[in-house]
């Protein structure tokens with residue numbers, strides 16, 4: 001599998017996701033934000049975490065309009081896989097690839113902590129390695145992860161099964177306590193209509209080794225690699 | 232001919248923080264009355280912060296050498312060899328006063344400054360820590376200061392992309408009017424790719440890199456005295472605002488430029504900005520420096536030479552480049568969207584010459600600005616010994632259970648999770664031990680090595696007995712590192728004290744340094760970098776003597792480490808030590 | 810030429826920041842605050858002296874970047 | 889009663905956000921933008937009908953929370 005990791009000037013978790021992808025067996029190329037094309041044969045585009053352009057206006061707003069995003073949109077339209085993590089999720093929302101927006105956390109603070117996620121479905125290219133309803137242990141690190149969308153959009157996301165992950169407790173129960181940033185319906189990640197684009201706030205790439213906390217994040221990258229190999 | 236359009240009055244000299252005898256010394260040195268720009272330059276070079284005039288003779292006593300020390304105090308940061316061709320570069324620095332005035336920006340720019348010190352030497356920052364002291368929790372200012380400082384540290388580090396892995400928070404009424412915000416940064420470089428401030432070669436280009444220069448941080452009192460546009464109704468704020476995004480760009484651009492082989496010398500523009508960075512580069516290299524301020528990228532219109540030389544605008548660097556490499560360097564900086572300008576050259580005159588708008592605004596002997604700075608052996612008195620209290624004579628004020636509850640519920644002892652949850656401590660994927668333990672551990676690249684990092688001091692011990700307190704602070708850092716399985720290698724220190732002009736607080740300073748030196752010597756744990764912050768007091772009330780120690784240790788195999796948590800039911804609990 | 814662009818949340822869009830500020834003001838003892846909604850202003854210098862050209866530029870700036878028109882409204886005032 | 893509070897950076901204070909936006913607008917091909925500085929607006933509902941009381945509350949809100957008076961100015965407009 002070939003992954004293209006897009007690097008914006010203020011990206012800062014690209015190294016983390018490169019490491020996770022490499023461990024899962026992917027080839028990786030970094031792509032500078034000013035590029036107009038993706039490398040030939042790209043299976044997966046990754047928008048990594050960070051503060052793409054300082055994120056002073058709205059997170060991901062400037063990056064969502066960067067040159068390289070036209071190529072990413074074309075890739076997604078062809079059915080290609082796109083994964084946006086944290087700032088990457090914000091960029092996907094700002095670029096129109098996913099609906100809704102990430103607003104300031106309910107307590108207005110940046111929060112970094114371990115967090116369980118309930119896997120809503122395991123029949124997508126991103127989650128085959130997990131069980132449906134499984135609670136996976138990952139971490140979050142963001143100041144603006146409060147998922148917000150209008151009623152209609154929410155209804156559509158829920159109705160069409162496009163919610164990928166929800167904040168939950170260790171048993172997969174979706175509780176108010178587990179939803180620390182205040183996201184609507186405890187949404188931690190969503191898919192595009194065709195299930196080929198995933199945006200999520202938590203960082204699976206930071207939990208791929210026992211030494212640094214755990215391995216529950218691996219499944220996501222392994223799912224992607226085996227999906228691409230099968231295709 | 233050097234013109235002087237502003238009369239240098241005793242008041243103006245005083246506003247620049249120079250004592251009359253210091254000013255006389257300067258006049259004698261240059262053989263004439265200085266210009267306003269020159270007065271500004273010398274006030275920056277000879278203040279306590281830059282010249283270490285009250286602390287220098289005492290700091291000389293600290294052990295700074297060991298076989299693994301590559302660079303001790305005197306550069307932007309200390310450097311130690313950690314094997315495999317890798318060096319660990321680290322330093323701690325205070326931003327106490329700015330953080331009291333504007334907690335968010337003060338703390339943020341403190342983090343930015345120390346990160347720059349580390350990457351100026353060619354290192355990529357891999358961890359940061361902080362040491363914080365606030366006044367009483369009930370003091371009306373405390374909540375505002377705490378939330379601003381913590382948010383500022385997080386805001387800068389999180390965006391820059393370095394994990395904040397450790398630190399310390401404490402409260403005491405003696406910090407009511409003077410909080411402490413000390414930040415430590417740790418970076419990694421290859422031992423053969425370390426960069427220094429020393430300029431070499433005559434006629435080499437001096438380039439300015441990073442963000443534009445504004446009127447940030449120019450001293451308030453001098454601001455008022457100089458004739459700026461009276462039209463502006465608001466008093467110009469002197470607060471510096473941090474831009475972590477620009478800093479991240481500066482990091483990447485500097486590292487890329489260093490790789491290209493174009494860099495001869497580099498110095499970040501910290502406090503006293505362009506002045507101290509340029510003087511340092513020249514003086515260290517035995518060279519003169521000539522700057523043409525018309526070339527300096529400015530954010531505001533009509534900036535004077537005085538303002539440019541004293542601006543503390545953040546996220547800026549000064550470099551000496553190999554001749555002929557300017558274009559290549561410029562291309563790298565433009566790729567990262569940063570300013571780049573050749574603003575001067577090295578000379579063989581040993582003079583610091585500043586030109587602006589066709590005039591020479593300053594022409595000073597460069598080495599003397601540093602070497603001839605006043606040095607004081609200030610009077611000090613030994614801190615009075617506290618009586619030893621016989622344990623038997625103390626009556627228990629409460630039961631053990633009550634005491635335990637009170638202790639764990641106290642602001643100093645309670646969990647600091649609410650602080651470090653606002654820091655991204657996981658980014659880079661190498662945090663093996665997170666905040667909340669004795670020392671943090673970060674893996675070095677992909678392993679197998681790891682670094683153990685901690686910041687410590689117990690100020691009330693230093694108040695009770697400076698010598699023992701200084702020793703204890705080093706010992707505690709050493710113990711924290713060994714407790715997680717690391718071999719302690721070296722420390723950085725941040726000596727926060729009250730006014731050196733009061734013999735009692737000078738006595739505390741001297742005592743603590745002696746204690747630190749003694750412990751460092753005994754433990755083979757040298758001091759490789761540090762910072763002195765004096766005059767921490769308000770209305771004659773000094774802070775507790777607070778020499779913060781930042782310790783670094785090495786784990787050869789990072790997978791073999793110990794943590795504070797009890798692991799299993801029925802495990803034996805063993806108490807060791809004297 | 811100078812202009813000010815004001816970007817505010819559309820009615821009905823939740824504003825966690827405004828809510829939090831409302832709460833904070835109450836706990837600081839500031840009386841009589843019924844509700845708060847936060848928006849942004851941009852003070853913009855324009856290189857042109859032609860008003861209609863300025864308006865076109867500002868509109869483009871708002872639509873392309875300054876406002877997220879899914880959730881935000883914008884208003885342009887040229888000084 | 890309704891009011892709007894506008895908070896802007898004082899002259900000379902660095903505005904990293906404005907700088908980033910300026911750069912982005914240029915690279916998006918929006919012409920004629922010379923400079924951008926970003927501020928905040930707060931649209932506030934007041935529980936009172938008494939204008940002077942409202943003014944006092946708003947002033948307190950600004951001084952205590954809405955503006956960082958070390959680096960920001962504020963302006964209150966009551967509708």
Ligand SMILES: Nc1ncnc2c1ncn2[C@@H]1O[C@H](COP(=O)(O)OP(=O)(O)O)[C@@H](O)[C@H]1O
Nearest residue numbers: 361396397398399400647650651666667668669
């Ligand atoms: N400001 C801080 N930043 C990061 N981590 C902190 C901070 N303050 C405390 N911690 C974490 O919590 C632990 C306990 O805090 P504290 O009691 O203040 O320090 P110590 O144990 O060094 O006396 C520290 O060792 C550190 O891991």
